[in-house]
Amino acid sequence: MGQAEVITPMYSSKDYKSTVKPIWCPGCGHFGVESSLFRALAHLNLPPEQVGIVSGIGCSSRIPAYTQCYGFHGVHGRALAAATGLKLARPELTVVVTSGDGDAFSIGGNHFIHACRRNVDMTLLVMDNEVYGMTKGQPSPTTPGDWDSKIAPGGTGVNPFAPMAVALAAGANFIARGFAGDPNGVAKILVEAIQHPGLSFVQVLSPCITYRPEEKFWKKTVHPNPVAPTRDPAEAGHRLLSDDGFTTGVFFIGDRPIYTAAVGVGEGSLDEIEEHLAI
């Protein structure tokens, strides 16, 4: 234990928890992700009122209701747009976007790409269960094409989306993957992600035990990244494209310039602008 960092506790996980009880199915991976997030915030000693947690819609997107931090439960797929506005208007806040694979990669796919490209300083935490949990089990962009279910007999036959490779290509500045069954490991990744400037993308494999019960066995499939993260996008791209999707750890730490709002002086008052726009 010689090297361990001793924390002077000011906040503990429970300081970030609201009194609203999660309605997730017991056993859902999202519970593990929630624990990780609160452990990470406690480790960083961030006052809850200095953190904004923004989501879209989905089981995963319910986290803003379960926290004492500022929470914004937004529109399906649009969490990143709302969070971008929040961060640019209130740069002193730590902004974390909590989303699902449906919310972030399907209906929110375009926001995902352009949020990575813009590189605003915030963290995107996607709880990826390779299914739409909330709407009862439709395939999502990350569902394997041969996943056979009542709702998609024989599977969709479509290649799954590769979120980390897309994030890298689009310009995200920190890219990592965790597993919900390892909340301390995910907490460590989230601490690094929050501390790193720019858009940090963290994909957490989070089993949906109700519509994808076989995902319980992910705990036997995940394996740690044997190599240190790279700062070279070309090397990261090579690793991500040859990865099996179950490697956990940090893959890429970039130094791309972050986007901050250029606060200019507008021409004319609000009333004049309104007058201009009037039909």
Place this chain on the structure above:
Amino acid sequence: MNAAINSLDELLTHAHALEHEAVERYEELAGQMEVHNKPELAQLFHKMAALEQQHVDKVKSLAGGQPRRLAPWDYSWQTEESPESVPVGGGHYRMNPYQALSLVLASEERAESFFSGVATHTTDPVVRETATQFALEEKQHAELLREWLTRYPKPAADWNQDLDDPVSQE
């Protein structure tokens, strides 16, 4: 094998996190069971949380106050989380008392094995004595739970079948 713990301060730091996280996880499970209308199981998990809280208080009094806190990933656990926490993914909204008690029993057994491992590998006699005492208390919990288990039937083969899935939609 546990990483060697060779000072009382290190032992109490670990014991406090282990017991405290067990309380939090049992309370979380109790909340889940309340939400899913399983009052009997909610009561069991509240009861376990209260029992573990007694251990938290005992560790604090041995430490003479709040023990140190480490980064979550810096503890010497051999499990993903602290050993007495029911693992994420452990519960199910259709589990019966037998399954709930089995989860609790497994947690107590992991805690016992953690403390006996510390007692076996430490070079410090005070750590050995304290860890042996902690292991004994966990063993007593485990024995009680094994006895409770005999009172409940094992789950039926189709225990997790549900024609009306649990999630609400938006």
